[in-house]
Amino acid sequence: MPDGITLLSGNANRTLAIKVSEHLGIPLGDATVTTFSDGEILIQINENVRGSDVFVIQPTCNPVNHNIMELLLMIDALKRASARRITAVVPYYGYARQDRKVQPRVPISSKLVADLITASGANRLLTIDLHAAQIQGFFNIPVDHLYAAPILHDYFKRHEFKDLVVVSPDAGGVERARDFAKRLKASLAIIDKRREVTNVSKVMHVIGDVTNRDAVILDDLIDTAGTITQAAQAIKEKGARKVYAACTHAVLSGPAIERINNSIFEEVIVTDTIPVEDKLKTCKKLKVLSISALLAEAIKRIHHETSISSLFY
Secondary structure, three states: OOOOEEEEEOOOOHHHHHHHHHHHOOOOOOEEEEEOOOOOEEEEEOOOOOOOEEEEEOOOOOOHHHHHHHHHHHHHHHHHOOOOEEEEEEOOOOOOOOOOOOOOOOOOHHHHHHHHHHHHOOOEEEEEOOOOHHHHHHOOOOEEEEOOHHHHHHHHHOOOOOOOEEEEOOHHHHHHHHHHHHHHOOEEEEEEEEEEEOOEEEEEEEEOOOOOOOEEEEEEEEOOOHHHHHHHHHHHHOOOOOEEEEEEEEOOOOOHHHHHHOOOOOEEEEEOOOOOHHHHOOOOOEEEEOOHHHHHHHHHHHHOOOOOHHHHO
């Protein structure tokens, strides 16, 4: 059990925080995280954290803005309570898709969120599978960027597939899919996608051979599931045998569950960076893998000031 660590959690994903605490062998710290009747957030740290190395586990998932405010207020409370170091553990970093100006007069929201986390008093950030790796540069504090790929890789390695092919759902995910395919000794295919409006995509071409092969569509997140279900249909029409999907962040908003239920997927493998317990009740195709052991190991190494580069995949 590491000495001098305080582990705290907001309300975004307490189930994950409890799993991390069990791996570390330390209890979750005592903190009040609730709201007033008008919706304002009330934070109070109910134990002494003076001089402690504090890790706050809080993915900024739905409700995104509320969870961001919980995180910021917890960090501020810890700073004012004289914590020695505060690490924001944000397994899923919200607003990451707004990382550049794609139209005139729009914000770079992921940069603003980075500034808010830094200004609140965080000394470092620990996160998993940023939508765009360059978001690390938006922070003026150290960022430890982990990947869930080894966890997904181990899952697929334990199962038998027929001539597995890893499919990138768009051009932006090719590097991720190529590395994944290399480790599984699988081939690679790419979906050429055109997006007309936000959250609506149209598949145009499949680049690569998927005929009579098991295919896994790999992405960093699944939001409305429009992209992956269209990609699945496209590669099935090209002769794929069985189709799977794998991602780190199960955002699963809007019609996502309905689309997955009506899709041709054999299984959709996700991690628990975002809580999905309620969605498991209505979607039998979901398979959830935990990243708690990975986070716990990273927290332990950060606390002991040892290298975590071997966890970067």
